[in-house]
Amino acid sequence: MHRQAPTLEDVAREAGVSRATVSRVVNGVRNVDPGIQDLVRSAIERTGYTPNRAARALVTRRTGTVALIVSGAGDAFVGHVFADPFFGRVVNGVVGYLRLHAMQPVLLFAESEAARKQVVDYVRQGSADGALVVSVQPDDPLPDMLLSARVPTVLFARPARTVPVSCVDLDHHAGGRLAAEHLVARGRRRLAVIGAPPDLRAGRERLAGFRAALARAGRDSPPVAEGAFTLDSGARAMAALLRDHPAVDGVFAANDLMAQGACQVLRELGRRIPEDVAVVGFDDADIAVTCRPPLTTVRQPVEDMAAAMARLLGEQVQGTRTEPRTLVFEPELVVRQSA
Amino acid sequence: MHRQAPTLEDVAREAGVSRATVSRVVNGVRNVDPGIQDLVRSAIERTGYTPNRAARALVTRRTGTVALIVSGAGDAFVGHVFADPFFGRVVNGVVGYLRLHAMQPVLLFAESEAARKQVVDYVRQGSADGALVVSVQPDDPLPDMLLSARVPTVLFARPARTVPVSCVDLDHHAGGRLAAEHLVARGRRRLAVIGAPPDLRAGRERLAGFRAALARAGRDSPPVAEGAFTLDSGARAMAALLRDHPAVDGVFAANDLMAQGACQVLRELGRRIPEDVAVVGFDDADIAVTCRPPLTTVRQPVEDMAAAMARLLGEQVQGTRTEPRTLVFEPELVVRQSA
DNA sequence: GTGAAAGCGCTAACAT
DNA sequence: ATGTTAGCGCTTTCAC
Numbered sequence: 001m002h003r004q005a006p007t008l009e010d011v012a013r014e015a016g017v018s019r020a021t022v023s024r025v026v027n028g029v030r031n032v033d034p035g036i037q038d039l040v041r042s043a044i045e046r047t048g049y050t051p052n053r054a055a056r057a058l059v060t061r062r063t064g065t066v067a068l069i070v071s072g073a074g075d076a077f078v079g080h081v082f083a084d085p086f087f088g089r090v091v092n093g094v095v096g097y098l099r100l101h102a103m104q105p106v107l108l109f110a111e112s113e114a115a116r117k118q119v120v121d122y123v124r125q126g127s128a129d130g131a132l133v134v135s136v137q138p139d140d141p142l143p144d145m146l147l148s149a150r151v152p153t154v155l156f157a158r159p160a161r162t163v164p165v166s167c168v169d170l171d172h173h174a175g176g177r178l179a180a181e182h183l184v185a186r187g188r189r190r191l192a193v194i195g196a197p198p199d200l201r202a203g204r205e206r207l208a209g210f211r212a213a214l215a216r217a218g219r220d221s222p223p224v225a226e227g228a229f230t231l232d233s234g235a236r237a238m239a240a241l242l243r244d245h246p247a248v249d250g251v252f253a254a255n256d257l258m259a260q261g262a263c264q265v266l267r268e269l270g271r272r273i274p275e276d277v278a279v280v281g282f283d284d285a286d287i288a289v290t291c292r293p294p295l296t297t298v299r300q301p302v303e304d305m306a307a308a309m310a311r312l313l314g315e316q317v318q319g320t321r322t323e324p325r326t327l328v329f330e331p332e333l334v335v336r337q338s339a
Numbered sequence: 340m341h342r343q344a345p346t347l348e349d350v351a352r353e354a355g356v357s358r359a360t361v362s363r364v365v366n367g368v369r370n371v372d373p374g375i376q377d378l379v380r381s382a383i384e385r386t387g388y389t390p391n392r393a394a395r396a397l398v399t400r401r402t403g404t405v406a407l408i409v410s411g412a413g414d415a416f417v418g419h420v421f422a423d424p425f426f427g428r429v430v431n432g433v434v435g436y437l438r439l440h441a442m443q444p445v446l447l448f449a450e451s452e453a454a455r456k457q458v459v460d461y462v463r464q465g466s467a468d469g470a471l472v473v474s475v476q477p478d479d480p481l482p483d484m485l486l487s488a489r490v491p492t493v494l495f496a497r498p499a500r501t502v503p504v505s506c507v508d509l510d511h512h513a514g515g516r517l518a519a520e521h522l523v524a525r526g527r528r529r530l531a532v533i534g535a536p537p538d539l540r541a542g543r544e545r546l547a548g549f550r551a552a553l554a555r556a557g558r559d560s561p562p563v564a565e566g567a568f569t570l571d572s573g574a575r576a577m578a579a580l581l582r583d584h585p586a587v588d589g590v591f592a593a594n595d596l597m598a599q600g601a602c603q604v605l606r607e608l609g610r611r612i613p614e615d616v617a618v619v620g621f622d623d624a625d626i627a628v629t630c631r632p633p634l635t636t637v638r639q640p641v642e643d644m645a646a647a648m649a650r651l652l653g654e655q656v657q658g659t660r661t662e663p664r665t666l667v668f669e670p671e672l673v674v675r676q677s678a
Numbered sequence: 679g680t681g682a683a684a685g686c687g688c689t690a691a692c693a694t
Numbered sequence: 695a696t697g698t699t700a701g702c703g704c705t706t707t708c709a710c
Contacts, residue, residue, distance in 0.1 A: 005463070007703055018681045023705060031679055053464040054402065055703035057393035058686045065445065065466075082427025091421055095448060104461065106404065106445050109434060122443065124344070125392040127404075231629045264631050290570045292603050346687055357697045362689060370695055394687035397702045 006047040015043035026051060057126070064103050066313060067128040068094055069119055071110040072136030081109070081136075084257075085285050086302065090134055090156065093306025101314060105132075116142050123151045129317045132156070132309050138199040152316040154309045158326065160201060166312045166324045168305045172202045175298040175331035176209025179252045179280045182296065182333055184217050188250030188278055191222040194237040194262055196229060196254040203254050206282060210252055227258045234258025238265040249277055250339070256281035256288045259295055263338065267292075278339035294336035305329050345386040354382035365390060396465070403442050405652060406467040407433055408458055410449040411475030420448070420475075423568075423596075424624045425641065429473055429495065432645025440653060444471075455481055462490045468656045471648050474498070477538040491655040493648045497665065499540060505651045505663045507644045511541045514637040514670035515548025518591045518619045521635065521672055523556050527589030527617055530561040533576040533601060535568060535593040542593050545621060549591055566597045573597025577604040588616055589678070595620035595627045598634055602677065606631075617678035633675035644668050 008026075012019045017036060024032050025040040032040075043049075057063045068091070070081050081087055094105055106128055110119045123131055123146070130152035133143060139160050146153045147165060155167035183191055193210060196203025211221055223245055225237035234253055238261065241248055253259035259281030263273055271277045273293055281288055284299035308327050315321040347358045347365075354361065356375060363371050364379040371379075382388075396402045407430070409420050420426055433444055445467055449458045462470055462485070469491035472482060478499050485492045486504060494506035522530055532549060535542025550560055562584055564576035573592055577600065580587055592598035598620030602612055610616045612632055620627055623638035647666050654660040 005465075008705095009703080019704080020681060020683095020706080021679085024680090027705080033679060036679085050460055050463045052397070052703050053466045054393045054396035055686090056705075058391070058397055058688085058703080059705045061686085063393065068446075082421070082424070082430055085421070085424070088421025088427065091446065095446070099448070099454075099457075102457075104445050104447060104466075106443050107407075107430065107434070108443065109438070115438075118438075118441075121389055124389045126344075127392045127443075260629070267631075290599070292606075347689095348687080358688080359690085359698080360696060363696090366689085372695060375696085391687050394702090395689075397687080397704090398689045400702080 005052070006049045007052070008049070011040065011043045011047050011049045014047055015040045061126065062317075063127060063129055065106050065128050066098065066103060066310070066317075067108050067119070067123050067131040068105040069108045069110055069131055069133045069142065070136070071116070071119075071133055071140050071142045085287070086283065087134065089285075089302040090306045093303035094132060094310045096303065097307040097310035097314075103129075103314075110142055116145060120145050120149055120151070124149050130154070130313045132306075132313055135159070138197075138201070152313060154313045154316070156305065156309055157202060164324050166316065166326065168309045168312070168327045168329065170202070170300050170305070170329050170331055172205035172331075173209035173212070175282060175300070176206040176211070176252070177213040178298050178331060178333045179206075179282070180210045180213035180217070182280060182335070182339060183250040183252065183278060184214070184219070186250070186274070186278055186339060189219075190245065190248050191219070191250040191252065192241045192245055192248045193222050193224040194227045194234055194241070194251060194253040194258050195224045196227065198226070206254050222252075227254065227261075229255050229257060231257050231261040231264075234261030235265045236261075238262035242266075242269065250280075251277060252280045252282075254282050256283045256285040256291070256295055256297055259297070259338070260287055260291045263291060263293070263295075274337065274339050280339045284334050288334070288336070291338075293338050296336045296339040297334050299332045299334045301329050301332070344391070345388045346391070347388070350379065350382045350386050350388045353386055354379045400465065401656075402466060402468055404445050404467050405437065405442060405649070405656075406447050406458070406462050406470045407444040408447045408449055408470055408472045408481065409475070410455070410458075410472055410479050410481045424626070425622065426473065428624075428641040429645040432642035433471060433649045435642065436646040436649035436653075442468075442653075449481055455484060459484050459488055459490070463488050469493070469652045471495070471645075471652055477536075477540070491652060493652045493655070495644065495648055496541060503663050505655065505665065507648045507651070507666045507668065509541070509639050509644070509668050509670055511544035511670075512548035512551070514621060514639070515545040515550070515591070516552040517637050517670060517672045518545075518621070519549045519552035519556070521619060521674070522589040522591065522617060522678060523553070523558070525589070525613070525617055525678060528558075529584065529587050530558070530589040530591065531580045531584055531587045532561050532563040533566045533573055533580070533590060533592040533597050534563045535566065537565070545593050561591075566593065566600075568594050568596060570596050570600040570603075573600025574604045575600075577601035581605075581608065589619075590616060591619045591621075593621055595622045595624040595630070595634055595636055598636070598677070599626055599630045602630060602632070602634075613676065613678050619678045623673050627673070627675070630677075632677050635675045635678040636673050638671045638673045640668050640671070 008019045011022045110116045134156040225240045227233040227237045281295040281297035284297045288295040288297045350361045351358045449455045473495040497508045564579045566572040566576045620634045620636035623636045627634040627636045
């Protein structure tokens with residue numbers, strides 16, 4: 001019972017002009033008589049016309065949407081991606097940029113070989129003008145697949161192998177340094193690290209930066225317990241560190257979730273934070289604020305990075321810039337109560 | 340320098356058949372000779388053909404995407420939506436259903452009058468087959484706008500006014516009852532409630548259910564402090580309750596975030612949980628598990644509800660079912676350590 | 679400055 | 695069972 005949606009044709013008839021003229025008005029092309037413009041505009045108003053996106057996309061080969069792909073391995077993957085507040089921040093940053101440019105993000109998950117194929121097909125079908133990729137896997141095949149499908153692509157975080165693709169990243173080394181310098185300045189002498197899985201470059205660099213700053217301050221290299229970016233793994237790592245180094249008085253955790261886990265263990269063992277043990281996290285996630293005590297942490301400007309990612313993609317799609325670019329952001333120390 | 344993407348025409352030429360036949364094979368229509376099917380399939384393989392979505396959408400009037408709209412009022416809105424893990428769960432549920440049906444969600448935010456117009460236009464342009472709406476505002480104009488634009492729509496949570504639209508919701512009353520019964524069974528005698536803003540129906544019903552169960556158990560109606568679903572507001576409400584009712588030994592918070600805030604205040608004031616004060620939350624968010632102590636809470640099956648929402652929309656788009664339906668889900672008590 | 683006409687890549691009658 | 699044909703609604707040369 002749908003009355004057909006009005007088309008350009010309908011508006012043209014209503015305004016007594018040709019389709020071409022209406023199209024020009026709708027798309028803001030100059031060379032249209034102001035009087036006729038008004039005529040057309042009121043006809044659009046009267047008919048309630050809205051341009052059909054599919055028809056437009058068919059001829060312009062632009063859709064006005066970009067794929068926002070969360071890519072990584074496995075399992076209950078999709079179920080847990082948004083459990084990590086990190087992705088929410090990415091979405092916010094991307095949306096913040098796109099909406100100013102009348103573009104929309106399509107959310108895609110690429111957690112398996114099959115899903116990756118689907119995702120690549122989706123963008124190849126011209127359903128999106130380009131792809132923004134957030135990988136949670138050290139060696140993700142997706143960027144290569146996208147590239148060889150000639151899809152404009154921008155990555156969050158540099159890939160393990162060098163690939164000719166634009167990306168935004170953080171200066172993780174500087175982040176580690178900030179954490180070390182802060183703990184040293186607070187007079188902490190027996191430091192320890194809750195690290196990331198060693199195959200993640202970001203984690204390695206945070207650790208390297210932390211170590212380098214300590215060495216510069218004349219300190220020994222700290223003991224490291226490996227975590228997996230989860231609250232639980234942070235708690236376990238903290239317990240292990242305390243067992244082997246009971247006198248520890250300062251801890252650097254490679255993300256806030258693990259820092260929170262560490263805090264829980266410390267408190268349960270009766271250590272005061274920061275008096276007995278100072279804790280520094282990484283990311284400045286929401287939990288850094290709500291955690292008890294609130295976390296001193298190295299802030300990663302995720303929203304800004306995500307917005308930049310969208311901007312880079314926009315430039316690439318428009319052809320404004322074609323050669324790949326890497327944008328590296330600076331972390332910032334946020335001092336709260338845990339250190 | 341883009342070599343043109345291969346079209347149906349190219350495949351047809353390669354296979355020595357007509358476009359129509361290729362189309363039939365691609366779309367799995369029967370009445371195609373098996374031999375020819377193989378011929379076509381290998382031609383598709385050789386050319387690397389992928390159907391163009393815009394062209395397909397133009398004729399079928401189906402896009403294979405649905406709008407996932409987060410709607411509500413104001414401010415730093417977009418920046419905070421994903422801070423609430425609730426939306427992540429909705430996304431997960433929706434994606435879980437859609438991917439089985441080769442559909443994709445487009446993420447839209449409608450936080451202002453202007454944004455709402457944009458969003459409605461977007462779907463009216465035929466960019467999506469329908470809309471899934473999650474409102475965070477008691478009296479949201481968006482559903483009405485969508486309906487009068489004849490967009491197939493399904494809501495998360497019943498709207499304040501009765502609107503002829505499908506929706507999924509929780510039996511909040513039953514949820515409140517579960518919380519009350521549990522606290523009573525645990526022998527708590529002086530109960531209190533950290534409630535929701537009174538204009539939210541869900542909050543009112545949780546409270547009503549809680550009260551009704553208490554009345555049935557012969558208890559007095561509990562004191563209520565109003566919160567705003569945030570950690571902070573929960574902490575403040577708890578502080579206020581303790582001030583006015585220092586002997587309270589059981590608390591029901593209308594969501595987990597407020598329950599966590601309450602726990603923080605209780606611990607800081609030296610109350611043991613659950614020995615001195617038992618705390619029951621609502622939702623079963625991730626923080627219910629990571630909170631110290633882990634929260635006993637009323638689980639809302641958000642993922643299932645979101646999946647059902649997607650399914651209802653699918654049926655509506657296909658025309659399988661046209662009259663609006665309301666699906667009400669049952670909450671479930673999850674007992675952990677806080678009560 | 680405006681209109682006529684071609685065609686984007688696909689599906690779906692209809693004809694064979 | 696397969697091919698022919700007519701559009702879907704729009705943008706965009708190319709004439710005028």
